Amino acid sequence: MTILINFHGNLRQLLPPRFRRIPSVNYRLQRQASIKDIVESLRIPHTEVGRLLVGGRDVSFSSLVGKQDIIDVFPHGRFFDVFHPTSLRPAALVDLKFLVDINVGKLASLLRMLGFDTKYQPLLDDPELASIASRERRILLSRDRNLLKRKIVEFGHLVREIKPLNQAIEIVELFALRDKIRPFSRCLRCNGRLREVAKDKISSLEPLTRKYYNDFKRCTVCGQIYWPGSHRQKMERVLAEIIGERNE
Ligand SMILES: [Zn+2]
Structure with a gap:
């Protein structure tokens, strides 16, 4: 039996x-x-599919295919709207959270830099990654097609770009995140949220840092201190590349 499949x-x-x-x-x-x-x-993970039609009718991934069916397979539309229920993903996401695979590991700190909740634990194996993505309802980002083909992975994306900066732009565009970017709100090391902290509450500052800077943030989870020093200037250059304009 032969069926006809149109990939769009x-x-x-x-x-x-x-x-x-x-x-x-x-x-x-x-x-x-x-x-x-x-x-x-045919090598396309289900995470890349935005719409499936059989004989012109919307169907789900589990639909069985019969004789002489014509199947149309579409990518995500203008963007991948994870908050809107569809025939393929009836349980839409409530929050935007990512899980980053080691093969795109550098994306983790870039997404955190933009303020997105991004889990990254490089030692996890594929079954663990899939299970966390499913349990915590995180969008799994990877270049591994077999990982993304796992059935329990509801939301994911096969990252196409090679360079981390371009990968970050790819994610911002695919999920339409430009308006949701909140730079310097999340810890690059651990993904914890950053809160402003008064200078006199920080004991570990170098004398010159204490002298020249006044705005400090501290990670609510690991305690890392952030301030607009050289580290932040580098981050701002990266941000400018991603969002196309200088922030602040
Ligand atoms: Zn932290």
């Missing part, structure tokens, strides 16, 4: 090379399979 938009670039230049894939079905299994056997 940028999904085609994820297909095996021999399918990238043709409009539709003729897929030989050996046994009854869900649409998720079929799409993923």
